[in-house]
Amino acid sequence: MGWKGTLRAIAAAQRRMERESKRRQRELERERKQVERIQELEQAAYDVQVFENYIEVLTSVHKDCGEEWDWAEISATAPPEKPVRQDVFQEEALNRLEAYRPSVMDRVLQRAEGKRRKLVKAVEAGKSKDEDLYLKALKEYERNYADWEATHSLAVRILSGDREAYVEAISRINPFREISELGSSVEFHAVDSKVLEATIYVNGEEVVPTEAKALLRSGKLSVKKMPKTKFYELYQDYVCGAVLRVSRESFALLPIQMVIVTAVSEILNSKTGYLENRPILSVAIPRKTLERLNFAALDPSDAMDNFLHRMKFQKTKGFLPVERILPSEIEPL
Numbered sequence: 001m002g003w004k005g006t007l008r009a010i011a012a013a014q015r016r017m018e019r020e021s022k023r024r025q026r027e028l029e030r031e032r033k034q035v036e037r038i039q040e041l042e043q044a045a046y047d048v049q050v051f052e053n054y055i056e057v058l059t060s061v062h063k064d065c066g067e068e069w070d071w072a073e074i075s076a077t078a079p080p081e082k083p084v085r086q087d088v089f090q091e092e093a094l095n096r097l098e099a100y101r102p103s104v105m106d107r108v109l110q111r112a113e114g115k116r117r118k119l120v121k122a123v124e125a126g127k128s129k130d131e132d133l134y135l136k137a138l139k140e141y142e143r144n145y146a147d148w149e150a151t152h153s154l155a156v157r158i159l160s161g162d163r164e165a166y167v168e169a170i171s172r173i174n175p176f177r178e179i180s181e182l183g184s185s186v187e188f189h190a191v192d193s194k195v196l197e198a199t200i201y202v203n204g205e206e207v208v209p210t211e212a213k214a215l216l217r218s219g220k221l222s223v224k225k226m227p228k229t230k231f232y233e234l235y236q237d238y239v240c241g242a243v244l245r246v247s248r249e250s251f252a253l254l255p256i257q258m259v260i261v262t263a264v265s266e267i268l269n270s271k272t273g274y275l276e277n278r279p280i281l282s283v284a285i286p287r288k289t290l291e292r293l294n295f296a297a298l299d300p301s302d303a304m305d306n307f308l309h310r311m312k313f314q315k316t317k318g319f320l321p322v323e324r325i326l327p328s329e330i331e332p333l
Helices: 003-059 071-075 088-099 104-108 112-159 163-173 177-181 228-253 287-291 302-306
Strands: 185-190 195-201 211-215 221-225 258-269 274-286 308-310 312-314 318-320
Touching (some): 003 211, 003 221, 003 228, 071 112, 088 112, 112 163, 163 185, 163 228, 177 185, 177 228, 228 258, 228 274, 228 287, 228 312, 228 318, 258 318, 274 287, 274 318
Parallel strands (some): 195 258
Antiparallel strands (some): 185 195, 211 221, 312 318
């Protein structure tokens, strides 16, 4: 092959390499797009799961409740036992000292006295270890006793109908953590030993997403503006569910027979143009009525019809202000 043929062969080889590189580049580009599509579909599925879970949490808060507190059983619980000092490690070391008999080699090499000194030091170290363990157990006992004493005292006061003890129990045990995670806070006032007033400051309408997320048949994410009626329906269920949850936790914690729960939210005052905290739902809930409900299946908004309540709600405008139900409006229990 002449030099021209050699050049043509080299050029042909270079073109083949370029074609191979271009082909590989196109393959990598296709793979990149496939990976991006998979990631997009996975992200879409994840976003929809997060959205649906949030809606579930928002509208199902009424379904859960803490364990019922048996204050009579708590008041009868015996106090923790005070620890007794034990000389376990000291006695073990002392037994080894008393049992020590120098061997022939100990005498020959004059090691007996040194070993005996070590055994004596071990007795002192054992005594110190026993003392440390006793002091540690004593501190733990003192903490446990203080906890028992406070809980026992609280139980006795609750059983006697002490209204301050009711509020103290709510403050100490805080059974409304899940509601607080949704941004609401709760205040209480014990009317008497049977009736409790609760005010729950619910989130404003911003707690409900303004956009609805769903998956298309293709697996892609669909984001649409939440229909106004659906938006307010979700908000109503959230508020009513929170009211039911407060009442359930109150009955589980305290030996009361009635709880008046009022939900308060920021409402625009058209006269002043400012947002004001106003009651939007007020409900008087007797224990006997609440205990008959099936919380796993009920609709929290519809459930308000089981009780004396005040609620003005419009499907396209949401809640309107109402008057709080007062204890004086309730028949004596």
